[in-house]
Amino acid sequence: MRRIGHSLIISGVLCSVLAAPAMAQKVLQLPIRTDGPKSLDPVEGSTTYDNMACVQIYETLLTNKYTDPLKYEPLLLTEMPTSPDNGKTWHFHLKPGVLFYDPYTYPNEFAKEPIFDGSRTRAITADDVFYSLKRLADEEYELENWWLVKDTILGFNEFKDEQNAAAEFDYSAPVEGFRKISDLEFEIELTQPVYRFNYVLGMFQTSIVAHEAVDTFGDDFFRHPVGTGPFVFESWTPKKDMALVANPKYHDVYYPARDEWSSEDRRRRLHRPAGKQVPFVDRLEFMMFPQDQPMWLEFQAGNIGYTQVPDEFFPQAFDKRTKELLPDQSARGVSGHSDRLLDFIFRGFNMEDPVVGGYGEKAKALRQAISLAMDLNEFNETFYSGLNVVYDGPIPPGLDGHPEDGRAAGAYQGPNLALARQKMNEAGYPNGEGLAPIKYLANRGGNSPEQTELMERQLARIGVRLDVQLVDFSTLIESVNKKNAPIFSFAWSSDYPDGENNLALFYGPNEAPGANHYNYKRAEYDALYERILTMSPGEERTAIYEQMRDMLLEDVPYIGSMARERHYTINEWLLNCRPTERYYSWFKFLDVDDSKRR
Amino acid sequence: MWAYLVRRVLYYIPLYLSILLVVMLMLRVNVDSAIMVKLGKNPTPEQIELIRTDMGLDKPFLTQYYILVKDVLTLSFEQRSWDQSVPVGEMIRKAIPPTLMITLPSLAITATISIAIGLVCSFNRGRWLDRGLMILAVLGMSVSYLVYIIIGQYFGASVLSQEMGVLPFEIQGYEPVIGPLEGESSAGLLNPMNWVKYCMLPVIIGVVVAMGYDTRFYRAVMVEECTRDYITTALAKGASSKKIMFVHMLKNALIPIVTRVMISLPFLIGGSILVEYYFSIPGMGRTMIDAINSKDFPVVQATVSVFAAFVIITVILTDVLYALVDPRVRLS
CATH class of the missing domain: 3.90.76.10 (Dipeptide-binding Protein; Domain 1)
Incomplete structure (x- = not known):
């Protein structure tokens, strides 16, 4: 018995010694809110989550x-x-x-040996x-x-x-x-x-892939990525988790230099690893969270590096009024960060609709009245804890063409009930008399029914009634694409950080089923849009953006606008973290300090 | 008995084919919406046509029906999911084990405890023990499943982890308990600790929720048995209460017990949608609800056909079990 005891102790010590190098591995656990990616083939990808996973393995010519x-x-x-x-x-x-790296074990069901002529790497x-x-x-x-x-x-x-x-x-x-x-x-x-x-x-869809990998894996290429990125594929259980390991052949990419960081970022010590080769961690693990509560609890337990703070958990992390991190979070070493998204949340009008559409003074007055009766701040306070940003025009905050302080002269932004009633008179519907209920289509999910009720209440103040149809998302898209939705609720997230992307939403040739869901057609606007396409950023282009924005504000093809502000909490053990949703290839800059894990 | 079984199977074949037909018809009422879900907001007519062909929707309806029936008969389900791009058969094969790891223990534990409580309550009916247990059962029934999940996750995992520094349960994900998942390595064939970590909390929640309903049901069954003459006779003969409860009553109450347990069996495969969704367990319930939400018709068809098959098999098996537990029942 004693001998067995000794053997066990010796085995234990040996195991500890042998296990030591493995424990020194730096492992970073990050969340993906929702089910995660559907495909790891960039050309098939479209969602944020496809993007998030793909850009760790593949790379584009340019990046943010x-x-x-x-x-x-x-x-x-x-x-x-x-x-x-x-x-x-x-x-x-x-x-x-720059080398493609093939991480798979051979032989396997697809090939007998590494795919680049028997080698693991090939230069792009x-x-x-x-x-x-x-x-x-x-x-x-x-x-x-x-x-x-x-x-x-x-x-x-x-x-x-x-x-x-x-x-x-x-x-x-x-x-x-x-x-x-x-x-x-x-x-x-x-x-x-x-x-x-x-x-x-x-954009991640234009990531560079190797034809040998596509040819070898065929229909299964979407789950056998071979790229040049900072991480290489290890495993993926859809809707559950994904593991990537550091690319041993990653090319020379360095952490941004000290002088590239703002003074605020330097104060947060984000510049510390300046000039060092990335990635810093040996292994990156994604956990998928279709529900918010488990994600939030995992963050609180210190098991994931950072998280978006879901709206319902915002008061647990931040002061609702000041939006400052709560002291108990700071005491635990948690830090906060916020980032405005390039959102354009709106309710659109179909400009071809016989009642709300058209470019005549009466139709325009009706749309202006509806816009003036809406109080977007009330929506913001009621449904988004006041976290969203309400602004004029279709161009989100941070981009050229966005009005200063979010307010543009000449915008029909409510609530202004007196002017709204005057506009109703001009439209020929004093107090809504003679105006039949207007069909309004919105997605039935989330808090959309409650938002619609608030909208109905606000519009009732000027006598406008809605014929509400809450439908599933596919039906909503179908109705909008077939021009069957006089008013509809939609949102647009910019594909790239340029107001041109949002102004394209009103370009005539893009009419439904294209991205111009409003079927807005104005020759003058279209001519300006064609002009800005070829212009590089500068004052002249910004002036045209503003001119186009003001045209839209006058014609009111939509009621808006709102952009989300995302709040994040970061655990103490996660280093160099400055979360953003503009792009996702920044995970390679992250590092972990395991001594600070709870 | 074999003749009876063959007759029953023959009887259910047209019913089963009709179920498949109805499911296919229902899904094809608004097939364009599935295409829109896949293509997003601004599909071109060219893309719509392409994807229609790719999804096999350009084939005649009868051809599509034939493919489904063939898939069911061969259990192959080779068509790829529209949402996940992997063969549907592979998805189902991977989804069944996690579901069974939760539903089987839940059913066994719930049935055992509920039957025992039902017996005790019926034997003590009207007394404080009976009333107390029934109040607890009603309370248990009255609270939403979702509340149990949220509280269970909060206390069962987060608080334990933060206050005690141990993490006995994971509130997210699943690792195989028996054998590795396809394409994944595993240290051994049996990983009981994985069950404790990933399945125990969902099982506890499932048992707590189901016990309220089951206890009341079994109590009602047992109370009815208590009024039978054979109980009076046994009491008159001086049989102990233990013997009366666990030998006489239990044996005679087996028909409703078997019925209740057998009715639950198809749901073992169907899984618990809420538990699987909130704990991110990649089981059948979650697969089915995700497929419905994303209008992934091949997966919806396959899961419904598997579920329907299980229901039919269970009904036939229940008849057989009746004959086994009650000699008065004859299968003819």
Whole structure:
């Protein structure tokens, strides 16, 4: 018995010693609110959660800056793309030494040996960039993200039509606008100078993939990613968790330099690891949370690094009035951070509707009256704990064209009941007389029924009645796309940080089923939109943005606007964390201090 | 008995085929909405056509029906989920074990405890013990399942973890208890600690919720048995209360007990939607509700067909069990 006891002690000590290196591993646990990604193939991705997972494994040519996410910097390039002809042709120089890394064990059901000619790595080339962009045109992927490059690259539309009509999609077929100069240098010529093309190259759907991986894994490529990113794939149980490990062959990417950080960020010591090679952690684990309570409890228990603070838990972490972190949270080492989202939350009018639509003075007055009767601040206080930002115009805070302090002269922002009633008179409906209930469609989920009740109450004050139809999301989309929704509730989250993205929502040719759900058509507006497409950021372009915004404020094709402000809490053991939802490839900058874990 | 079984199976085949037909018809009433869910706000007509073909919706209805029946007969379910892009059969195979790890123990524990309480209550009916237990049962029934889950997660996991520095239960996720999941490595075949960590809290909550209903049911059954002549005879003969309860009464009350337990069996596969959803357990209940929410028709069809098959099999088995527990029942 004694001998057994000794053996056990010795075994225990040995196990501890042997286990020591494994324990030194830095493991970072992060939450994904909801079920997580549906696919790890960038070309099939569309949701925030696809983005969040994909960009840890794959990389784009450009990316947002961690220190200022509204700006871009090169990621797979040596420098920002240059254009010798004011934005029609773009010249790119790929960073040397960037390798795809194949992390799988072999043999497996897909291959006998590593996929790059028996090797685990291969350097990326210009051909990989062309191949990845061509995948957007392949009908096999249902053209889910074709809209990103449609009508943009010279000869690309023709390439798409020809290849999809052919018996087999030929990725080696040329595209007029793609010109390879060398393995690391290439040019892309556009149909016309389009400034937003640079933003597209920073979107995760245009991440660079290796054709060998797509060919090898076939239909299962979406769960067998092979990329150049800071992490490589280890495992994924859909709707549950995902594990990634640090890429042993990751190229030279360094933590932002000290002078790139604002003084506020430096005060929070975010600059500390400046200049160090990333990633810092050995393993990244995502946990999916379809419900908020488990996520919040896991954060409180210190098991996840940071979390968005769900609205219902906001008072547990922040003072509702001052929005400062509560003392008990600070005492536990938790820190807070907030970030405004590029949201445009609105209620739209169908401009082709015989009652609320049209550009005549009476129809316009009716829409203005409805807008003036609405009190968005009451919505904000009632349903969002006052956390949202109410503003005028379609351009969210932080972007060119957003009015100073969120207020624009000439906006018909309520509540102004006196003016609203006057407008009702001008519209020919004094106190709502003669106006039949107007059909209003909204998603039936969440607190939408309660929000609709508040809207009905507010509009009743000027005699406007609603014929409310709460429907599921697909029915709502279908009705809007078929122009059957006189008033509808929708929201838009900017694809890239440029007001042009929101102004495109009112561009005539984008009418439903396109993104112009309002079917707003004004030749003057369309002409200005076509002009800004080719302009680079600057005062002149901003002035046009404001002119377009003011046109919309006068015509009132929507009631709005609101943007969410996201609040985060960060556990003490998570270092370098400055959460943002503008992009997600910043997880590589995070580090952990296990000595501070509870 | 075999002739009876064959007759019953033959009787249920057209019923089962009709169920499949009705499910398919219902799902195809507004098939465009499923396409919209997949394509988002601004699909082009070209994309709609592409995805219609990709989803197999361009095929004649009868062809689609034939594919489903074939999938059910071969248990293959090779069609890919529209939402997850993996074969439906693979999804179901992976979803059944986590569900069974929660529902089987829940059913066994609930039935055992409820029957015991039902016996004790009936034997002491009208006394303080009976009244007290019944008040508790009604209280248990009156509180929403969701409240138990929220309180259970808060105290069972978070408070224990923070105050005591131990984390006995996970409130999120699931790790296999028996054998590894496909494509995952595992140290051994049996991981009982995984059950304690991931399943025990949901099982406790499930038992607490179900006990209120079951206890009242079994008490009613037992009270009725108490009034039978054989109980009076046994009492007159001087049989002990233990013997009367656990030998005579239990044996004679087996028909309603078997009925109740057998009715619960299909739900073992169906899973508990709320528990699986709130604990992020990738079981059948969650798979089914996610599929309904995302209009993932292949998964909805497959899960409903599996569920319907289990219901039919259970009904047939119940008849057989009746004959086994009560010699007066003859299967002919």
